[in-house]
Amino acid sequence: MALALLPLLVALVFRTGNADNDPVDWTANALLNGLIVTTLLPLVTLVLSTTSLGMEIEDGTIVYLLSKPVSRAQVIIAKLAASWLPAGALVSLSAASSASIALQESEPTLLLAFVIAAALGALAYSSVFLLLSLLTSRALVFGLIYVFIWEGIVTGLFSGTRTLSIREYTLGVADLLTETAELDAHLDGVTALVLMAVVTTAFVALAIRRLNRFETRTLF
């Protein structure tokens, strides 16, 4: 969680020392895109969403949740909310406060664009990582591989793979919502929003399906 304070620190350093760069451009591309969307958002969401269900499966306490007259869909939605809400709040707060520090004059649309984009991005990431934690006990490792290898390297090398990157969706949505800054987004805003909705819905549906068929030998 201390990670969420890092952007504030970086913003503070920028504000006090750097006069060469345009504050709006720097805030949008270096701070919000480079640090928050690329690193903080996936990491915070990864940690929260792989543990919310994954830990309960690991230690067997999931049995108390599943042995109730509660549909598995409700369990998935509740677990999704339990990881998305704190992750979204934390990242949005970090984005809003660090951007306010870095910007000399206020840029409400830029701020709002990233807060909304980060919240939606957190939802999409949460749904993906939640399914991952149902499929493997090493969800954290696979999540890190997805974030750093796939989104970090592969999408930079092959432009076609960008349609399978939540980072690109988030950036596309932010780009759609702001006019003041020139963002380095690769996906068209509407496309990004639609892809994000499709991916989130699909992964939530898959997670429900998976939990419905959930069996494990070590549950008892």
Place this chain on the structure above:
Amino acid sequence: MIRLDNASRWFGNLVAVSDISFSVGPGITGLLGPNGAGKSTILQMVAGFLRPSSGSVLVRGRSPWRNDKLYRYTGLVPEREAIYPFLTGYEFVLLNAQLHKLPNPAEATARAVRTVDLEQAQHRATGGYSKGMKQRVKLAAALVHDPLLLLLDEPFNGVDPAQRLHMMGVLRDLAAEGRTIVFSSHILEEVERLADNVLVIVSGRLAASGDFHRIRRLMTDRPHTFVIRSSDNRRLAAVLIEVQSVKGVELIDGGLSVRASDFGAFALAVPPVARDAGVTLYEFVPADQSLESVFSYLVNR
């Protein structure tokens, strides 16, 4: 209440439960068998957490697999100890009551906590509970919605003798109210003291079932093997073969291995026979008293 018809369950190429059929009604049923025999797998199939690979498992005439309505009248006490360590005992039971959407969760929680005699410790975090207290809080959580069917996997593990007696009393009271209780254990005495009906499970198969006394007799009537060391093993072998209950004598390194059919009669017959023959007995040991050997006998019977 519960009915298994030729139910099997395998994991990859490991067969955990093989072609088991039985039905269980109200009262206390004990699943007896060594560790790894398939008891937990059976309970998990009945609880709806595992799908039978073949055959059928029915609870009240319906398949428990993917049937979350079943949990309205089923209570589970899992073998695994883990419960949310940051919750107090009371909060844990209350959480279960709320998940069951009971009309009055606080009242149900108070009743369940009282039933398992955990009122003293109910406001302490479960992370600091002893094994026995954890077993009792798990039982309280399983009882909070007043289930008709209670499934318990090794419920007496780590429970001290006084608590065990109390828990057995609780289960007997529940059974007397007409509920169906199924528990698993690898300890003969627990099953003997508690269960009206016994299912002996060995290597995924149903080795014996029915009344405990019948099963006990099967267990004690089986041929026993004894190892005897004496001053003159060869001479003792010659006279022992004339004893009625002796089925076979073999000379082994430094002693005799004797198979006998009747445990009690054989033990009484050996000393006078040895004395009459002028042989001094040094050692007289039953060779296979372990539960595993009892079970393997029942399987191969």
